[in-house]
Amino acid sequence: MSVDEPVNTARGEAAIEIMGRKRRLRPSFAALVAAEDELGPLFALVERASEGRLKLSEMTSLFWHCLADRADLTRDDVGEAIAAQGLAASAPALRAVLKQVLQGA
Numbered sequence: 001m002s003v004d005e006p007v008n009t010a011r012g013e014a015a016i017e018i019m020g021r022k023r024r025l026r027p028s029f030a031a032l033v034a035a036e037d038e039l040g041p042l043f044a045l046v047e048r049a050s051e052g053r054l055k056l057s058e059m060t061s062l063f064w065h066c067l068a069d070r071a072d073l074t075r076d077d078v079g080e081a082i083a084a085q086g087l088a089a090s091a092p093a094l095r096a097v098l099k100q101v102l103q104g105a
Contacts, residue, residue: 012100014093016063018081024068025093027100035065042101049098056082059094066097 007013007024015022036042038061045062048054060079064070067078082090 009096012096012104013068014096016078016081016090016093017085018073018077023070023073025063025066025097026068027066027097031066032101035062038065046098046101049094054094056087059087059090062097063093 007015012027014025016025017023032042035045039045039058045054045058048058056079059082060075063082064075064078067073
């Protein structure tokens with residue numbers, strides 16, 4: 001499995017495996033605004049995550065908006081990947097995206 005482009009952790013990027021490939025999550029301003037439009041205030045999302053109350057659908061939406069390239073994917077593909085690999089395996093990518101929300105780059 002290869003990442004199409006290198007992940008730049010200094011920019012808050014992370015990777016998640018979807019359909020047998022590592023996909024880059026890039027929490028850009030535009031991606032985070034789109035996620036916030038759908039999910040509500042991002043700070044509240046971070047609080048829910050820290051309290052263990054983040055829903056699978058919310059994680060899926062956040063990852064969907066942050067995917068650098070989703071041309072051959074559906075949102076359901078993202079959710080299925082998270083469910084298939086488990087929340088523990090998805091946690092590092094979630095942590096990286098939420099860290100970007102809180103700290104920026």
